[in-house]
Amino acid sequence: KQEVTQIPAALSVPEGENLVLNCSFTDSAIYNLQWFRQDPGKGLTSLLLIQSSQREQTSGRLNASLDKSSGRSTLYIAASQPGDSATYLCAVKDSNYQLIWGAGTKLIIKP
Amino acid sequence: EAGVVQSPRYKIIEKKQPVAFWCNPISGHNTLYWYRQNLGQGPELLIRYENEEAVDDSQLPKDRFSAERLKGVDSTLKIQPAELGDSAVYLCASSFGRNTEAFFGQGTRLTVV
Numbered sequence: 001k002q003e004v005t006q007i008p009a010a011l012s013v014p015e016g017e018n019l020v021l022n023c024s025f026t027d028s029a030i031y032n033l034q035w036f037r038q039d040p041g042k043g044l045t046s047l048l049l050i051q052s053s054q055r056e057q058t059s060g061r062l063n064a065s066l067d068k069s070s071g072r073s074t075l076y077i078a079a080s081q082p083g084d085s086a087t088y089l090c091a092v093k094d095s096n097y098q099l100i101w102g103a104g105t106k107l108i109i110k111p
Numbered sequence: 112e113a114g115v116v117q118s119p120r121y122k123i124i125e126k127k128q129p130v131a132f133w134c135n136p137i138s139g140h141n142t143l144y145w146y147r148q149n150l151g152q153g154p155e156l157l158i159r160y161e162n163e164e165a166v167d168d169s170q171l172p173k174d175r176f177s178a179e180r181l182k183g184v185d186s187t188l189k190i191q192p193a194e195l196g197d198s199a200v201y202l203c204a205s206s207f208g209r210n211t212e213a214f215f216g217q218g219t220r221l222t223v224v
Contacts, residue, residue: 004153031210043117043202044154044215089153097209098167099144101153 002027002094006102014110015082021075021105023090028068031093035064035075038087038104047088048075080109113137115216117203123222129191132219136184136205143180144213145188146202154202160186161209193223 003026013019023033032051036044048057048064050073056065063076077084089104116135124130136143141162146154157176159167162183171178175194180186190197204215 034212036215041220043115043217044204046212046214049212091153093210096167098156098159099154099213101155103151103153 002030002092002100004090004092004100004102006088006090006105008105009103010106010108012108012110013080015080017080018076018078019080019107021077021088021090021107023073023075023102025071025073025092025100027094028071029095030068031095031097033064033066033073033090033092034099035062035073036089036091038089044089077107082109082111085109115203115205115214117201117216117219119219120217121220121222123224124193126195126223127192129189130193130221131190132188132201132203132221134186134188134203134216136186136203137207137214140205140207140214141183142206142209142213143186144202144204144206145178145186146204148200148202148218157188159209190221193221195223197221198223 005024034049035047038044050057050066061078066073087104087106091099091101118133143160145157148154157171158178160180178188200218200220202218204213206213
């Protein structure tokens with residue numbers, strides 16, 4: 001059974017720092033991995049989608065990598081800003097086309 | 112282009128009452144998902160549609176939950192009767208095919224009192 005873990009559960013860093021969020025999964029048989037952002041009381045905003053054949057995707061200050069063989073993905077945020085404060089979730093699409101979710105990392109960027 | 116639209120945004124009902132949520136997916140997206148999310152947790156899939164067919168409803172509590180997607184576009188999720196433990200955020204998502212990027216609506220926050 002696929003399981004997705006995100007560590008740490010919470011992270012607080014000063015503004016301007018570069019940071020890395022981690023996502024690990026137990027079964028490498030995935031179709032893709034998607035990173036989302038969720039603001040309090042809001043829905044999920046898709047940030048990046050990495051197909052299983054890809055190694056990384058970039059969008060602005062965000063870079064996501066995927067190492068399927070080791071069951072890991074990282075989300076790199078460059079030059080963090082207070083507006084980046086949110087909960088970040090990763091989800092893998094498994095062999096049954098189901099999205100399997102991590103519990104998220106709550107990120108706080110201090111001004 | 113409009114995103115996934117859900118209504119209502121918030122709903123407070125007494126236990127044992129019925130409630131319904133509505134979702135309009137992104138135009139052209141044939142795959143539609145309903146999720147439930149509890150505080151501090153990732154979303155939990157309730158049902159997935161491919162066009163009008165429910166292809167994965169294994170986690171839908173069928174004794175009280177029902178869903179429909181007439182004509183393969185809009186979808187409605189219903190709970191009858193609601194229980195206190197149903198309080199959560201109900202999220203709708205859609206994608207163009209089952210293996211592409213999923214886009215989510217703003218969700219409906221349900222409070223059962």
